[in-house]
Amino acid sequence: MQRKSLWKLSAALALPFLAFTASSQALTTIYDSTGFETPTYTQTNLVGQDGWGNFSDTTASATVTAGGTTPTTPSAVTINSTTVGANNFGGFYRFLNFTPVSGATLVSVKFDVNAPTYANTPNANTRVGIELANTGGQVLAAAYTGTAGGIAKVYDASGVTNANSGVTAGAYGSYEIIMDYLTTTYSIKVNGSTLLNGVFFGPGTDLSYIAFADYNGNGENVLFDNLNVTATPEPASLSVLGLAGLGLMARRRRA
Numbered sequence: 001m002q003r004k005s006l007w008k009l010s011a012a013l014a015l016p017f018l019a020f021t022a023s024s025q026a027l028t029t030i031y032d033s034t035g036f037e038t039p040t041y042t043q044t045n046l047v048g049q050d051g052w053g054n055f056s057d058t059t060a061s062a063t064v065t066a067g068g069t070t071p072t073t074p075s076a077v078t079i080n081s082t083t084v085g086a087n088n089f090g091g092f093y094r095f096l097n098f099t100p101v102s103g104a105t106l107v108s109v110k111f112d113v114n115a116p117t118y119a120n121t122p123n124a125n126t127r128v129g130i131e132l133a134n135t136g137g138q139v140l141a142a143a144y145t146g147t148a149g150g151i152a153k154v155y156d157a158s159g160v161t162n163a164n165s166g167v168t169a170g171a172y173g174s175y176e177i178i179m180d181y182l183t184t185t186y187s188i189k190v191n192g193s194t195l196l197n198g199v200f201f202g203p204g205t206d207l208s209y210i211a212f213a214d215y216n217g218n219g220e221n222v223l224f225d226n227l228n229v230t231a232t233p234e235p236a237s238l239s240v241l242g243l244a245g246l247g248l249m250a251r252r253r254r255a
Contacts, residue, residue: 045062064077073226081217091212105232107179109210110175116220128217133211153165157199163196166190
């Protein structure tokens with residue numbers, strides 16, 4: 001009877017420990033665009049604001065403009081592609097310099113996109129979206145969009161796998177890239193529904209920068225808003241920490 005009571009006491013003491021462990025290792029903000037609103041951003045060229053730069057071969061423009069998701073958050077980033085040649089590229093990046101713990105980190109990238117009807121049919125070579133890359137410039141995960149038949153399509157980092165998002169052209173959709181460092185795969189959600197899942201990105205890779213990327217557009221304006229990057233520990237890693245706490249208490253009880 002006494003041993004059962006001691007075990008119940010240990011378990012009761014462990015519950016606050018687990019709660020503390022979960023809260024102390026909760027959401028970590030890697031980057032928050034604050035909706036591209038003032039005072040962090042002003043409605044002008046994105047490059048030079050809050051650490052944003054552009055790649056040397058960029059042939060597009062990125063501007064903080066009107067056109068946000070709500071009247072109270074009026075700003076957004078407009079990526080405007082050019083119409084010069086078939087190999088246009090627009091790239092704008094911001095360093096994250098985040099090192100995930102392999103096997104113990106979930107990285108979430110959330111953003112809203114308003115894509116018009118493309119003059120060129122979106123395919124593996126015509127798309128715009130968000131890329132996440134390592135220090136070597138290798139794209140680890142990405143979500144691109146383009147519109148065909150008035151519906152936004154979603155592409156993974158290969159630019160090949162696609163799915164109809166259900167978002168109509170000219171309207172905002174809420175996108176999310178979830179990088180799972182336990183399985184070293186990522187998924188893409190649109191408006192809460194998983195469209196692409198289990199896309200491999202390789203083990204133990206650092207997360208150096210995030211980028212807006214525009215491939216072979218034809219003068220379209222694509223709006224991005226509410227870009228946020230966060231990291232949380234894997235649920236499995238929290239369980240291990242919790243069990244370790246229980247084990248420690250059990251050993252103390254037996255001592």
